[in-house]
Amino acid sequence: MTATGPAARPATGSAPVPVTAALALGDDALVLSHRLGEWAGHAPVLEEEVALANIALDLLGQARVLLSLAGDEDELAYLREERAFLNLQLVEQPNGDFAHTIARQLYFSTYQQLLYAELAPGDGPFAPLAAKAVKEVAYHRDHAEQWTLRLGDGTETSHERMRRACDALWRFTGEMFQPVEGLTADWARLEERWLESVTDVLGRAGLPVPQGPRTGAWSAGAGRQGLHTEPFGRMLAEMQHLHRSHPGASW
Amino acid sequence: MVTATSLEERLLELAGAVPDPELPVLTLRELGVLRAVRVHTGDAVEVDLTPTYTGCPAIEAMSLDIERVLRAHGMREVTVRTVLSPAWSTDDITSEGREKLREFGIAPPRVRHGDGPVPLTLGPTRTQAPHATQATHATQATHATQALHATPVALDLRATDTATEPVRCPHCGSADTELLSRFSSSACKALRRCLACREPFDHFKEL
Numbered sequence: 001m002t003a004t005g006p007a008a009r010p011a012t013g014s015a016p017v018p019v020t021a022a023l024a025l026g027d028d029a030l031v032l033s034h035r036l037g038e039w040a041g042h043a044p045v046l047e048e049e050v051a052l053a054n055i056a057l058d059l060l061g062q063a064r065v066l067l068s069l070a071g072d073e074d075e076l077a078y079l080r081e082e083r084a085f086l087n088l089q090l091v092e093q094p095n096g097d098f099a100h101t102i103a104r105q106l107y108f109s110t111y112q113q114l115l116y117a118e119l120a121p122g123d124g125p126f127a128p129l130a131a132k133a134v135k136e137v138a139y140h141r142d143h144a145e146q147w148t149l150r151l152g153d154g155t156e157t158s159h160e161r162m163r164r165a166c167d168a169l170w171r172f173t174g175e176m177f178q179p180v181e182g183l184t185a186d187w188a189r190l191e192e193r194w195l196e197s198v199t200d201v202l203g204r205a206g207l208p209v210p211q212g213p214r215t216g217a218w219s220a221g222a223g224r225q226g227l228h229t230e231p232f233g234r235m236l237a238e239m240q241h242l243h244r245s246h247p248g249a250s251w
Numbered sequence: 252m253v254t255a256t257s258l259e260e261r262l263l264e265l266a267g268a269v270p271d272p273e274l275p276v277l278t279l280r281e282l283g284v285l286r287a288v289r290v291h292t293g294d295a296v297e298v299d300l301t302p303t304y305t306g307c308p309a310i311e312a313m314s315l316d317i318e319r320v321l322r323a324h325g326m327r328e329v330t331v332r333t334v335l336s337p338a339w340s341t342d343d344i345t346s347e348g349r350e351k352l353r354e355f356g357i358a359p360p361r362v363r364h365g366d367g368p369v370p371l372t373l374g375p376t377r378t379q380a381p382h383a384t385q386a387t388h389a390t391q392a393t394h395a396t397q398a399l400h401a402t403p404v405a406l407d408l409r410a411t412d413t414a415t416e417p418v419r420c421p422h423c424g425s426a427d428t429e430l431l432s433r434f435s436s437s438a439c440k441a442l443r444r445c446l447a448c449r450e451p452f453d454h455f456k457e458l
Contacts, residue, residue: 047442051434058438061306065335128336133305135338135458136438143433 017069017125018182020086023076024224025126025180026066027087030077031232032108033059034239035095044098051143052101058136065129078243082226082233089223090172092232099151099158099165105144107169110197111176111190113137118185126183145201152205159206166202167210174214175221256290263288265320266298272312273437276355279313283343286334295328296321301339304438304458341458353421358428358443358454361416418454420445428452 036056043049067073090108095101116137119130151162177191199209215221220229243249266288267280279285279300286299298317302310314331321329341360344352349359417426425447433456435442440453 047432047434050436051432054434054438057306057308058304059306061302061304065305128338129305132335132338135340136304139433139456146433 019070021180021182022066022070024086026063027085028091029059030063031087032091033063038095055140062133078240082228082236084226086226087223088175089220089229092228094231097161099161102144102147103165103169106148107173109137109141109144110194113141114190114193148201149205152207163207166207170210170212170214172220175223178224259288259290262296262321265324266317269316269320273309276351277348281345281348284339294326296326297330297332299332299334301334303339352455356421356452358418358421358452360455360457363457418443420448421452422450423448
């Protein structure tokens with residue numbers, strides 16, 4: 001979202017773009033990008049600061065393309081109210097400690113890579129973006145996997161903190177596999193493969209697979225319907241306030 | 252495919268000679284991001300440009316530079332379109348481009364062989380080049396088999412490392428290098444260190 005230059009607008013022919021799906025995927029990318037950007041100046045080491053900012057940049061690029069498919073990217077990002085955002089509750093969760101950020105990255109990037117891989121072939125409206133971004137997301141997932149192994153299989157403290165983080169975010173992972181209007185994907189298969197992959201990484205990291213529920217009354221899961229958790233409002237206020245205070249400003 | 256007119260060829264050459272704003276040793280042609288130039292009327296031209304990474308901020312500077320150069324050569328109206336498909340790959344960097352990157356101190360991306368999932372050997376703390384200089388093809392094959400067996404789940408998630416050849420140090424040429432961080436000064440590069448000459452260096456990651 002900058003004052004100059006349009007986002008990449010893929011030539012998708014005249015096929016109508018399913019707006020709900022564009023918003024759901026675009027909001028996931030935008031909100032997680034903002035959360036990761038909050039690490040700038042606070043990451044444990046310089047290399048991680050750079051890595052998280054680069055992942056945030058990739059996600060921001062995806063968000064620009066996806067929101068541009070649904071309408072005006074700046075209006076959608078900066079002028080919508082909380083209830084109009086369709087992102088998963090997982091991506092809006094606060095960064096927590098570094099382990100929480102890595103657990104969130106592991107859960108989300110695995111999901112995003114599997115979903116984009118399904119959307120990439122063919123000539124659907126999301127195929128050009130998915131085909132491009134799936135290769136970038138492979139690096140995000142790899143980054144999260146390496147850190148999960150390192151922290152899980154590290155010291156007693158790092159193991160314990162990584163275990164707690166994986167547990168804490170587990171209840172937000174069922175929502176990822178609720179069908180999204182306008183997206184053709186085999187959601188049950190996607191979930192199966194996600195569980196397989198995450199279980200494999202956790203196993204190699206010496207971490208237990210969390211036992212709590214992922215769906216149902218005690219889990220989370222209404223982000224796609226516009227219902228969000230408490231920290232999201234504060235995040236939006238910070239993200240949107242400059243644009244709202246200075247409408248039309250450019251540099 | 253429409254045959255390009257000689258004017259279009261000339262304009263493609265001019266746009267292709269624009270240096271990359273982030274890696275000025277490379278031109279846009281060598282980077283492989285320029286897709287097409289179409290002249291609509293006598294002095295209105297449309298250029299197709301593809302981003303390296305979806306979020307690459309350099310694309311805006313590239314567009315402005317292309318516009319400036321083509322206007323300077325008599326084009327009144329220059330439109331730069333960003334196209335995503337087919338997705339850019341590091342295989343689109345020309346061989347001169349790779350050589351220039353190396354001379355500039357950046358290990359060029361390795362050319363990908365095939366698209367299938369690649370088994371990786373993973374260490375808990377550091378990812379060292381699995382095969383040092385002496386590694387033979389035979390030992391590589393053994394490593395690959397072991398890695399496959401060590402990972403019973405057949406992950407369809409694309410591996411991020413082709414693992415077919417080691418990343419060589421752009422300074423001394425040694426294949427004995429290790430990964431320090433998957434993301435370096437920009438999303439397209441990883442930070443590595445040479446274990447022979449001890450110099451850190453950037454590696455343009457395969458995409």
